[in-house]
Structure formats: structure tokens, C-alpha cells
Amino acid sequence: MPTSKSEPGAGRGGVYDLAVIGAGPAGLAAADAAAGLGLRVALVDAGSRLGGQYYRHPAPELGAARPEKLHHGWAVFARLRDRLAAAPLVDHLAGHHVWAAEAGLPGDDAAPWRLHATRGPGAGDRATVLARAVLLATGAYERHLPFPGWTLPGVVTAGGAQAMLKSGLVLPGHRIVVSGSGPLLLAAASSLVSAGAKVPAIVEATSYLGYARGLPVLAGNPAKLAEGASHGAVLLRRGVRLRRGSAVVEAHGTDRVTAVTVARLDARWKPVPGTERRIECDALAIGHGLVPQIELAVELGAETVTGPDGAAALKVDAQQRTSVPGLWAAGETCGVGGADLALAEGVLAAHAVAGRPAPARELATRRRRRSFAALMAAAHAPGPDWTGWVTDDTDVCRCEEVPAGEIRAAVTELGAGDARTVKLLTRAGMGWCQGRMCGPAVACLSGGGTGRPDSRPLSCPVPLAQLAAPREE
């Protein structure tokens, strides 16, 4: 599909029936379904290629003959991509990072939604997309819990290792420990070993016993079990060991990671003294699940719900409507639950926007997968005592280099009781990433406030020249 087939205000742009923000599973399915129902759609995405993070794949210049080797469900993506390429009603606006959304009046052409996007660093790299309805399909980013040494080069996120592998066909090292919690660890480790890395251990903080409480839910989701089993088979074949109920409590090295210390955890995730074990490695991939990326909606005042893992997600009704009129949401923005759920919710949202009845198949998928998502979030929710492995000199905020000791002092000596006060006193969360990496950890160390979504007026960095440019009419 040609990218940026049209620019708003010129050529075909004008006011779209629906603007979909995000071209991952939820956004692709929504754009395809909406076009099939006769809506004119702008598929607005920060990336240069369709697919989002889940279907991230190499640039065509890399000439990958078998990109599906690094994916689950590649055929679904290939089908959606081909259909969208042939869809005259869909404009793919690639490389458009939406930094703010201005609410319109539902159905009112005179006052449609205005999506403000940046396309690059130049003063002229701004774009405005006009639409009668907006669907937020922006996915999620990873949650991280700090530990001594986690800022060393060679320590990367599990999703980041996968992303760099899927798009750039590269690995951060040869011997990569994978650590944290959640099903992404199995997927990441499976990709890494398939691509030639040695994975001496997957270190999973939970015992997986949490899933036992949801046997009926598991029985209703055979596809999720099959996916897990397929990763498991790859890992078993390559001799990868899964250490449950354990965590990497320290990464060693000076200029880069050279080894990690793994310790067993008790039920509250407190490291058990005397169980430490050293594992040599040249890279470490870490992650504690995903957090919905919802700042555009939060800024508009959309209501949120707190999931079993403490993360905030958008509250939607049976039609995927948020509490903001004209704003819809699908996929991980409504609570992290995987690609199948995102695909189903994208289709459901498109039907609702078009005023059509919901298809039964997607309704059933949503019901099953939402139950699974809740079970998964509860099973992998961080235990309360993980903060015990964070030493006072561990940097918690990577951007501003704020150590845990300063955050603890802000709480115990200066009386801070929440992440916001800690931020004002220490600068934790005030740097480039705006707390995306350290937010959950700072909230825990502050002793309160899980689930409250961060408010960010701009969802990504925007050059001042673009902000200052006169409004396009």
C-alpha cells in the first residue's frame, strides 16, 4: 500500500468517517471492517509500516523471504495487509505520531475530531487529521521493575529484544537471560533461541499456580494454551530452563552486563536469603508485562478502570465506546489481553461506529479472551515485596538518574505519599520518557497510588515550531 496516499486538507483527505489511531492488530482489524461497512477511514500510525509492535517485521530492503518465522498469526496479518492495500476507502497515514486529540461533536461535520500529528523534526512536519469518530488502538508498552544493574548496556526489555529482532534481524548478545513475569517472556525467549541465541534461563517471578484458580477459563481458551505449548516446545527442544518463583536481583558488569544473580522468591516476591545463584550471560531481557497506552484518552477525560495487575485501562461499554462521546477504544488500551482479543475488539468497534449489529463470532472471542486476560493479569501481578531487592543506590528513574534512596527519603523524611509528590521532590519520572519506564516502580516505592493513569498533555515530543504554527483551517 502506498503510504500517505493523501494529506488532510489536500487531495482526498477532508473529513473521514473514522480515524483509527494505531496500526497493530486492533487498528488493522477495525480499519478493514469499517471500510467493508462503507466508512471512509484514516489509519493513522507512528510507524513506517503496518503492523504495530505485534506484527513488527523487517523493512522490505532486508529481503526477508520468511518473515513469518518470527511471528504467531502472520497469515492473519498478511490477509489484513493485502485487503487494506486494495481498499479504496482506507488511507494509511504512516509516520504520523498523534500528540493530541481535540474532541469533536459526534456526527457533526462542522466540528469534527482534530487529531494533531507530528511527522518529523521540521517546522513543517505537522499534520491534522479530521474525522467524525476516533478509535484509539494504541496498544501498550512494557512495565519494568528496577534492580541493581538494570541500567547496564546489554540489559534490554524483552519486548525491545523482540522488536529489534523482528525489524532489524539483530540480537543484543549471544547468551541472553530472560527475566521478569508474564507470557511475553516465553514468546521473547522462543524468538531469541530460534534466531540462534543461547538462553541459559527464563526467570519467571510467579509460580504459575495463579492459573490453577482459573481452570474453567483456561479450558475455554484452548488457543492460548496451544500458543503457550508451542513456545514451550521450542524452549524444551533447545534445553531452555524455566525457573519459576525466581527473579534476577542483580546484573553484574562495568561497561556491559556479564552475569546476573538469580534468587528464589517467597509468595510476596521477597528474595529468599541463601538461594542466590550466578548465571553468566552477555545480555539480559527483562519485562513485567504490559501497561495500556492511553494518554490521548486520559487527557480527554476518559474514565479508566484498574486491572487485577494494578494497571489503568480505558473503560468501555459493550460497543467499545469510551466515556468520551465519539471516542472508541479496542485492544490493549482496554486492558492487556493479546492479539486475538485486539482483532475481535477492532471488528466490534468498527461495527458499532457504523451503527451495525455486533458479529456473534467476535462477541464470543471477546468474552473468552477478556476472562483469560483477567486471569493472566492476576497471575502475574507483582508481589508487594519486590521492592526488597532494590538497593538505595539503584537508579529507579533511568532518565534523571534518581536512585531508590532518594525516593525513599522523599517518602520517609519529606512526607511524600504518592508518585506525583515524589516526582516534584526528586525529578523521578520527569525526564525524556515522562515516567513510562519508572512510573509503576515509583508508585510502589511511594507506597500508594497504583492504577491512577498519568496525565500527559502531549503524548510524544513535539518541536516548538510545530506547536507554534497557526492552526490549519
Next chain:
Amino acid sequence: MDPLDLVGAEPGPARTILFDGRPVPALPGQTLAAALWADGVLAWRTTRSGGRPRGAFCGIGQCFDCLATVNGRPNQRLCLLPAEHGDTVTTQEGHGHADLEV
């Protein structure tokens, strides 16, 4: 097995970028961060207060740890920038604007 074998990649000829004056190959379609990883380079920035080495962490443009100076412009996210022939990447020290200090 390596990642290129796994997906049956047949890229065109490598481009050359310069990292701190040293030539590093970059396959067409790779980002600057990917080209550096492929060459075994994991760090291309030192932090503002601790002077500690950092490189790519999240790989998707969210964490800003992979900042470096590219063709003279500081604070560029290498995980997002496609590698172009002749690009010069310089390890960024501190906030990257030392040239403005008096």
C-alpha cells in the same frame, strides 16, 4: 542459525556508517541501533550526572535511552532512525549540547 538465516533474508549490499570515526556496516532497512548491535556495540551515550554508558533499552522509541548525536544533531533516538550511507554517529556525552556551553 542467525536471525538473517531464520527469515531467509537476502539484503542488498551493506551501507557504511561511521561510529565515533570507525566504519560500521549497516544493512539496508536496519536502524542505526540495529546496525550497532549487529557490530557488537551496545552503548552510545553517557549519562548526564553519572557519566554511565547507555544504549538501546526498549527498542521502540519509548525510553529515550538510545540517544546519540547523528550527523551533528544531538538527542536522536537511534532505534527509530534508518541507517543511511555515510551517517556519522557520535557517542553523546551528557545532554549533548556541550558545544553551547560558555
